[in-house]
Amino acid sequence: MQRRSFLGFCAGFVLFVASCSGMSQAQEDAGAFILKLADKALTALTDENITNAQRADRFRDLLQEGMDIPTVASRVLGPYVRRATDDEMKEFISLLEENIVRKYAIMFKGYSGKSIELIDTKDLRGDAQQVTVAIQRTDGEPPVDVRWIVHKVDGHDKIIDIIVERVSMVTTQKEEFVSVIRRGGGKVEALLSELRERNAELAANVQD
Amino acid sequence: MSMDSNFCLTLRRAGLGLVLALGLAGCATAPTDPVEREIYDEANDPAQPLNEAIFEFNMALDKIIVRPIAKAYEFLLPDLVRDSVRNFIRNLKTPVILANDIMQGETDRAGQTMGRFLTNTLLGGGLFDVAGAAGIPYHEEDFGQTLAVWGVDDGPYLMLPLLGPSSPRALAGFIVDAGLDPFRWWGYHSDRPVIEYNTAIRAGVELIDNRSRNYRQLESLEENSLDFYATVRSLYRQQRESMIRNGMYDDESIPTIGYEDAAPEGEGTPQAELSSPSVLN
Numbered sequence: 383m384q385r386r387s388f389l390g391f392c393a394g395f396v397l398f399v400a401s402c403s404g405m406s407q408a409q410e411d412a413g414a415f416i417l418k419l420a421d422k423a424l425t426a427l428t429d430e431n432i433t434n435a436q437r438a439d440r441f442r443d444l445l446q447e448g449m450d451i452p453t454v455a456s457r458v459l460g461p462y463v464r465r466a467t468d469d470e471m472k473e474f475i476s477l478l479e480e481n482i483v484r485k486y487a488i489m490f491k492g493y494s495g496k497s498i499e500l501i502d503t504k505d506l507r508g509d510a511q512q513v514t515v516a517i518q519r520t521d522g523e524p525p526v527d528v529r530w531i532v533h534k535v536d537g538h539d540k541i542i543d544i545i546v547e548r549v550s551m552v553t554t555q556k557e558e559f560v561s562v563i564r565r566g567g568g569k570v571e572a573l574l575s576e577l578r579e580r581n582a583e584l585a586a587n588v589q590d
Numbered sequence: 591m592s593m594d595s596n597f598c599l600t601l602r603r604a605g606l607g608l609v610l611a612l613g614l615a616g617c618a619t620a621p622t623d624p625v626e627r628e629i630y631d632e633a634n635d636p637a638q639p640l641n642e643a644i645f646e647f648n649m650a651l652d653k654i655i656v657r658p659i660a661k662a663y664e665f666l667l668p669d670l671v672r673d674s675v676r677n678f679i680r681n682l683k684t685p686v687i688l689a690n691d692i693m694q695g696e697t698d699r700a701g702q703t704m705g706r707f708l709t710n711t712l713l714g715g716g717l718f719d720v721a722g723a724a725g726i727p728y729h730e731e732d733f734g735q736t737l738a739v740w741g742v743d744d745g746p747y748l749m750l751p752l753l754g755p756s757s758p759r760a761l762a763g764f765i766v767d768a769g770l771d772p773f774r775w776w777g778y779h780s781d782r783p784v785i786e787y788n789t790a791i792r793a794g795v796e797l798i799d800n801r802s803r804n805y806r807q808l809e810s811l812e813e814n815s816l817d818f819y820a821t822v823r824s825l826y827r828q829q830r831e832s833m834i835r836n837g838m839y840d841d842e843s844i845p846t847i848g849y850e851d852a853a854p855e856g857e858g859t860p861q862a863e864l865s866s867p868s869v870l871n
Contacts, residue, residue, distance in 0.1 A: 557821070561820030
């Protein structure tokens, strides 16, 4: 009796250790993926000697490499995703990508190096993982807590949300987009036309 | 006399308008279309038309008065002075924060609040954040957060004139905190103007100081948003939730509920995925 429970305990322990090592392997991957991406972005985008157009192109490459834009696109439409036609979805994905590039690429210009520290990585329900980093601030305030939600697409890590101090980009963007569609009579096209217009404006504003 | 009655009339009209608007907002029926209904419920903002009108009013006031003062304040005063102003105001909030730390059963944080107060008052004269430099950071607590910890729901979104985004729970908390603040009571019993009006002075200074620290961020947010009202509502709720949880993540509450179902790969699949249950039925 005692022996059996001892054997059971051993088997359980082995399984536990095996699952732990498997887990930490996966965890390190996602954490390393984020650090590598951040490093690449800082090297490529803070370069003072490139034009804004070059910066935007480099940002777009990194975005396509690191973010699962189709998934993000379907999340930020909220319940309206059920109303979007295939064509609308296709156009929305490319408009959203363009919008992200136009909004954020310029912010890297003149960004002075702040250190990024990997805090931890953990598995979420489903196949997603959460990578937590702390970004030191230069003004003496406590570091900023940034969490990257990452999942695998064809074996590659891709970001599906970024949570800064508990504020989720997907949630915020979703409420904004859903409100635009609702005001436009519940038509996805209302959002598409606003995005087209906005992207053109943003592109015109940052020309060199 | 006539000016008085005119004023009363205007006030009464404004009041009547507000009551009507509230009544209309209250009467607004929820949409019947399932998608619209889901969005209506998720927004939890039944008084949206009224809230938006107040939001416009607040934004106009901010643009004309608050932001220019905040910018001048930032431009004229060195960081050291602004930091001291903030430290002084924060230090005076100690009784309210401490009371709420205790009501939430947060003994460690109550200790931090007390430790900060003693250190900063005795060593920093209330003007320097000595405790913060020593690794005991400042934190806010209010009775709205305490109610949340006690399990009270926040209720629908409310946009308050001058005070900004809120909820019935946060508003109730605001009123209770006002009663908990000993410096306010001191003001009621003093004839010295600085003391008598200290609550209003503190609120005004805090508003300008906060605004001087975040106007750039808010301006870029406004510029980048296609629907600033919805963006502010979303950010307010998420930040409020973060404060209630003291910045901690609770595994159950991480906004990942949607991530567990495998993401649709191709365009168009979301529809198929989501409509399949009804096909099965």
